[in-house]
Amino acid sequence: MTRMTRNPDIAGRTAAVFCAVAALTGLTAAPSERPGRLVYVANLHSDTVSVVDTRSGTVVDGVPVGDGPDSAALGPDGSRLYVTDSAADTVSVVDTRTRTVVETVGVGHEPSRVTVSPDNKSVYVANVGAGTVSVISTRTLAVTDTIAVGDAPLGLAVSPDGRTLYVAVAGSDSVSVIRTDTGTVTGAVPVGGGPTALALTPDGRHLYVSNLTSDDVSVVDTRTRTETGRIPVGDQPAGIGVLPDGRRVYVADIGSDEVSVISTRSRTVTDTIAVGDGPTASPSTRTAGASTSATSSRTPCR
Structure with a gap:
């Protein structure tokens, strides 16, 4: 799978960015009573998430998800894993206890990165092909907002108090600042070339x-x-x-x-x-x- 930008003028300037983020896999550690025991790995080409036991160093399970799983993030309580299905424009919601997909949520084009708010109420998804961030309610498992941020949003970070979302926008060499309670972009910070992670x-x-x-x-x-x-x-x-x-x-x-x-x-x-x-x-x-x-x-x- 090859990443493509919608704007040919932007494509030339951000080609190196897409080279680095094309064909991604994602991994995330389980915050459980035994910290670090389990790690979840999103396998882009097999459309699965591997569950790895770090004590034995073995894969103990595999969870089928959507097409092109790109990255993954756990909720703060570790009960759900959110996986971006980059080729399907969806997010797979995995119950970590049963290790099954309990919901598939449609988001924007080419979801690439995902993170969860500290209060476990919202999931934020960077849609690199759509230039947007999707906001998913963890209660309803439905998209509650779609925020336009610019071409090729990639990295995400949420402030410790959950009030601010930061988005690395590779196409504009900036970081967008979003107020999470209103879903509005309140500013953009110019940074270096091709910001990808935060x-x-x-x-x-x-x-x-x-x-x-x-x-x-x-x-x-x-x-x-x-x-x-x-x-x-x-x-x-x-x-x-x-x-x-x-x-x-x-x-x-x-x-x-x-x-x-x-x-x-x-x-x-x-x-x-x-x-x-x-x-x-x-x-x-x-x-x-x-x-x-x-x-x-x-x-x-x-």
Whole structure:
């Protein structure tokens, strides 16, 4: 499956972005009584979600979902898993106890990323092909709002208080700021080229943005809604995560096969870790009980 933009002028500028996010898989860790025991992996080409037991290192189950599962996110209580079916324009809702799909929700074109609000009331879905974010009620499992954000929305992050949703909009090199109670875009923060992924510090005061085409990470002050710094990293940073203590940021650099480690205090890269070929997923860095999600590209730009 190859990502396509609707606007040919935008396509040239964001081609590298779609190369990195094409053919995604998603993974998310289960926040249960035994933190980290289970990990859910969305398998793009087999239309399934694998359930992995981290203690034994084995796949213990497989859940059939929609066409082209791209990413996944757990609700805060771990009872439901939400999977974006990128080729079907749907979200599969999985009951993690029975490991079955209990509902399939139609969303926008090419849903790519998904996250859940801290209060477990809303699911947010970035529709990369439609330029929108779909809002799903976890109570009714129906779309309650569709918010236009611009061309190629990708990364999502919700503030700790749940009042603000941040969306990385690759087509405009910006981060859209959405007020969640009204579903309105209240501003846009210019960042680097091709923003693809977002990570908030635990206190919600700083947002880190991986900019795929400018090879850097933007630091955004969420109070002033301004970019306060930009940190050079490896080639084509695609995934990003912040540790629970807020001291370090990990960036997956797909083009240089490494992970850049950033100190949030000095805002510099303090270490570079060589990893496998084409990394795009940040490590799962949130504490148990919080919604976690990540993405990993296996066969970009087929």
